[in-house]
Amino acid sequence: MKKTDFIKALQPQVFIEKTTKKMAYQATLEFCRTMASITKEGKRSFNLWASAGSMIAFQTVLPSTALQFNYVIHAIKDAIHMQLDDYVGLPKFDEASFGYDLNRRVYNPFGIEAQNIIYFDTSVGMPAAIYLQNAIMRGDNKEEIKESTRTLKNALQYYLYTKLPKQIEEAKKETDITVAVIGIGVDYHLAFVEPKSHLIKTQKPVGLAELTEVSRRQQVELDKRFASLWKVPKYALSVSLKTILEADKIFVIVPYEAKADTLAKLFSSLNGSYGDIQNDIVASYLFREDILPKTKFFFDYDSISKSEILQSLANTS
Secondary structure, three states, rough: OOOOHHHHHHHEEEEEOOOOHHEEEEEEHHHHHHHHHHHHOOOOEEEEOOOOOOHHHHHHHHHHHHOOOOOOOHHHHHEEEEEEEEOOOOOHHHHHHOHHHHHHHHHHHHHHHHHHEEOOOOOOOOHHHHHHHHHHHHHOOOHHHHEEEHHHHHHHHHHHHHHHHHHHHHHHOOEEEEEEEEEOOOOOOOOOOOOOOHHOOOOOOEEEEEOOOOHHHHHHOOOOOOOOOHOOEEEEEEEOOOHOOOOOOEEEEEOOOOHHHHHHHHHHHOOOOOOOOOOOHHHHHHHOOHHHHHHHEEEOOOOOOOHHHHHHHHHHO
């Protein structure tokens, strides 16, 4: 595909606004239009939520935007909701957890009932996770850390590969359409599907993610979720790439200057084509020919400031 054809394919899928606030509003408008369409058709959605710092503006504006639409609040309340990821080794609803954020920004404002929410239980395997974290901090030898890692994986086995997948399977049976609201990490991760992770190829809906140092630093330096790198858990629960790409509608929200380098490298890596998928650039999968038409991207001027392709789209919009 020629670069001009690729940009033409991108154009209807990309929304660029001057400010984060305007971008957030535009994203909530498109999301609410989708929810309105779903409920008009008499269908029910399964909503998958990211909850990193890039989601704050969107999720803060969403309740007020929903009031502008008939039946959207009902559609959101009636939907089944699940987070995309969360850390291993935190108390339930710890303030650093994504479940805590979603309660504050989405679930509580819309009055979503507990039976319509699938939380990732961050406390499963907590003693093993804490022991592993301490072993890493102490600088234990590789064999001891490997043994601690095996203990953690064993502690998570039933929850991660039996209980949680069953909850997801039941949610899909009870719903008609899956809607994913996601961001893109500084190392191009989606959820916690990290570069070269087994979660890229697995056919399972969820798995255990080992966080890269780049990703862990994002939690400290950009998202301000933890006070220091040592406090960021090394492992997380995450949906697989398959779960994200199987969604019927995907909303990708990427504001802020901190993501400018990420977006510039992502779009330059595509070489103006659908097919240049790279396992070390997980977000490149969003541009597959079968995925792009069902995906909408939302950027602000800060986040596109280093991308020639996105700037050209902004100038033509």
